[in-house]
Amino acid sequence: MEVRLRLATIVESSNDAILGVDVNGIVMDWNKGAEGLFGYSAGEAIGKHIAFLAAKNQQHDVQEILKQVMSGHVVKHFETVRQKKDGSRVDISLTVSPIFDAEGRIGGAAGVARDITERLKAEVALKTSEKRSKELVLHAPVAMVVTHGPSLEIELVNRKFVELFGYTVEDVPDVAHWWPLAYPDEAYQGKIKALWQARLDRALADHTEMEPMDAKVRCKNGSFRHIEFHFASLGDTDLVSFVDLTDRENAQTKLQESEERFRGIANAAPVLIWMSGPDRSCNYFNQPWLDFTGRTLEAELGNGWAEGVHSEDLNACLHTYSEAFDRRESFRMEYRLRRYDGQYRWILDIGVPRFNSDGTFVGYIGSCIDVTELKLAQEALSGIGRKLLEAQETERKWVARELHDDINQKIALLEVRLERWSQEVKESAEDIRDHIKHTCQELSSLAKDIQALSHRLHSSKLEYLGLVMAAKSFCKELSEHRDIRIQFSHSGVPRSISPEIWLCLFRVLQEALQNAVKHSGTRDFEVSLHGGGHEIRLMVTDTGSGFDLQDAMIHRGVGLISMQERLHLVNGKFSIDSQPGVGTTILARVPLARQQSKTFAA
Structure with a gap:
């Protein structure tokens, strides 16, 4: 009696579903494990045919199990699916044994059902992972081999391995077949084997990754590749990867x-x-x-x-x-x-x-x-150019003085005489008086032209009044003479400027304005003269037709070259910004910090 009670207690407290049926398959016993697994209480299950847990397409399985058990056989670990009370399905492992009475006759069956849902999910996940891992190896961008077991049988070689070496798994079923194929020279093969084994033993002993090694490997077509080997061990499965160093080498x-x-x-x-x-x-x-x-x-x-x-x-x-x-x-x-x-x-x-x-x-x-000799030659040429400009300036000064002091004075004296004669002519000689008057006007105009030419050749104002006043006066005289408008501005120009600088800037102003008046096609011009930042900047701007600089240097570039040469002699810089139809800006910059040279740079 105690034994029966103990067995009943064990059955009732088991987490597995334990149930009993008679020879007709009617449920006679139903423990709490069964209630938890299938959702039916003992009162609901007892008295029903065991087939009520099976879906329609599994009724045949139920009858077949009953048939085997009632004939005295034990059904062990039969995996199937049963339907729960809420309509959901559950994966179970079913073991069913016949129950014998005291006379040895089969009086029913006892079954144990165990929920294997989580186990099956784990198996599916494992298979999925294994499949994914296999796919990763197969499609890896480097050659790989997977070995298994103590005999190092080769389970898998990926496509890159076949592509690199030409060997298939049929050629190298295990590592033993690899050595003579990859290393036909026995001495070299022995050396590589020893190195491989030493590194492998050290990695296994230290529980670390194996240090990579490289070797020359013979391919199936007879060629050799320089290969770097990497090894990883996962239990009784090993992964060897091969990095081709040949192209890099x-x-x-x-x-x-x-x-x-x-x-x-x-x-x-x-x-x-x-x-x-x-x-x-x-x-x-x-x-x-x-x-x-x-x-x-x-x-x-x-x-x-x-x-x-x-x-x-x-x-x-x-x-x-x-x-x-x-x-x-x-x-x-x-x-x-x-x-x-x-x-x-x-x-x-x-x-x-x-x-x-x-x-x-x-x-x-x-x-x-x-470039030492070249610089010496350039300095020599600059010296020659400076002397030529000095001579030119001296000649200009002499011509200007001759025009102003001699020829212009003679013309003025002649004009006075003609005026006096016109007054002495009788009233009857009116035509002669008009002719003399007209001649005096022409002489006066000629005198003005000679005076303007004299100032262009050599401005006495530049020498006595300074760069700013000379430039302003030149702009005013040119405006009146050519009937144009010139806006002149200045600021910060020091009075103590070396002669070579003020003469250079004045000549550049003359050349730039005369070129602009001649070629720009406009009547409005701007001139600015500003000092600051240890330099003087002269800017001449027009809004006229503009020009192509390269073309101008070829066809009418003497004036431009002259301006460049003058500025070069005083360490200045010269730039032109001009576009056809937009206008022209000429910028001359001369540093004030480098006035050491006493040479007259005109």
């Missing part, structure tokens, strides 16, 4: 050969060549540079080269380099560099930015030439 070889060719060409070139990295530091100088400076490569690397730049040029040199570097732009600069004999030579340095094929900035490359 070939590219590195070609790059090295290209660099060697470049260095050979650079060392043979008759120019000084340097290179810098993205950190601004110089990392290469060719042999001609080293020969020129007489220093070692180690001494020049980084910023060491700057030690040879003249102290007066160093700041400007570094500033030009830094600004161009920040903007990734080409630059051009001149500075003095100390030669091996201690003499400083003028260097023209041209640098351009370097970029990789993918657009990555990798630094600068520059070439330098010694």
